[in-house]
Amino acid sequence: MEVSVCSKCLGSEEALTKYVSGSQCRICTSVFDVYAVKQRSSLVKTLVCYRCSQQRNICQCCMLDLSWGVPTDLRDRILSLIHDDPSLRTQEARNDMMRRFLSLKDVKLGGAQITSQADSLQELEPLLQINKSLQRDLYVSSHYLICNLDKSVASWKIQSAVDETVGIEGSIESMNVNYDARVACITLKDGVSTKFVEKIEKCKSKGKETIRGKLTIDRFSTAVASLEEPVNLDGFDDKLAVFLQRNVLLEARDDRETPVRRTQNKPGKPNKVTKKSKRARDLQL
Template structure:
């Protein structure tokens, strides 16, 4: 079992430089195989902790091996020494080694493959990649900085302004790819005839807290023991507007499916595909439910903020496309009910008018006129 400590910079740890006893302690939580590394795409350990100076939660986005190879922080993916993006770091190291700034050494540029197999191959290599060979070695860095740092930085800044091609973070250097995330989502599953304990939830409004979803599921199955408090029985990613729930046993999961499939308005069938989606109502919002055979983890909804946001956009497009082909079961039922009410009301009014005409209305003869 690996005992390596995560590589996280002081900025992500919110190190204010205070060394007194009042400095808040940070508890780093560990989730094995909790994320998919954004660089090598391999499953890796997720570390998450709360920033002591704010209410935000920091999470690692790349694995330990990729961070060590690139001398980068696992959270912000910036160089640990200079705290700049890896692209800028490699350019700077190359300029410092080549004072004329015209010829760059290929070995100082971190290779980033686009093919999944090549990404994983690079992750298994030992040693440092690109400029990490310099910034991770204090002696090599001191030698490099003694070679005219100010002049080289000035030259680099001019090159950046003229080309405008160097970006400030690794997220912007590579196109956000959520195909691996979408591939693991059970969007082609149907609720009918399934016997799974985990379920995928989407169309979760950002205003809905996790506890309200728990209460809604409790009201459906009739007990609050459906989830195991010691495990991730419910995970909600509000950036992705999605989440997952897992029942403690199969009987509760079957009851959940039975209630959704038999209660009018709590499900709909997509006419084009024949797939049934469950509908869980929370604060007048419809949360769609799909069975999840493989289960889920915190990384199932995007390993980074950008991936989660892009997943939310993709799911919104799915909802729009499904709404165009799904039958309006709920609305038809409501319309039928309204029609019946109107007919009954009309009949009552007509009967009342007839009675009033017979009792209280008298014919006026010509003599009376």
């Protein structure tokens, strides 16, 4: 039995019901054997064939990545930014004939080349946590990510900058710094996070949620984003800095008005008198 279903869709059931040639694959449109499992009052069925799921490393039911549990477009976008490789984006065929031809190949498409490896989740799990928390409100957390950190800034200067901002000495409970990725993860003590957010400069607001901040550390400007939980930054290199540069720093920049091009004041040409305009002028008189 060739089936690839994630533990969330499979649930506690181990027995699957098979429907021979039960449906068409949503990707390659080929007819395949459908497997179904009953969960509570609903029936979870496979939507794509086994070969397409292996090519993209996705669950046949929910079509999420088997290793990361995220949509394939998000997975490919993250990996292409980190590795600076556009080929890590899954290229789908445009017509049914090419889709069926592509499904016959025994290859890994897009980000599946990396996530299909056994150690992919352990290596990039902190990045998924960071990406998940990028749109969180600064006020709802005590864990923060400091981006665009200069490599010459010592850890004690980060501690000093935060203490001066909140006006409390020893305000940081824990801190993890990665100078290769130019980023630091800090956890503030209880009752300090609200003062920290109120004191730093706000860069961008989304409705009532303040999702970006700016903090100056030793004359260098850094961007601040909240985290759902602390992230271990050990093992990351400058690829994480590239990802944060495109996802955090660009949104943290102040929105400036686009300059209006000024044209030189040229002497205007006299209005050309045509027969129509002359006739209309005569009528007005």
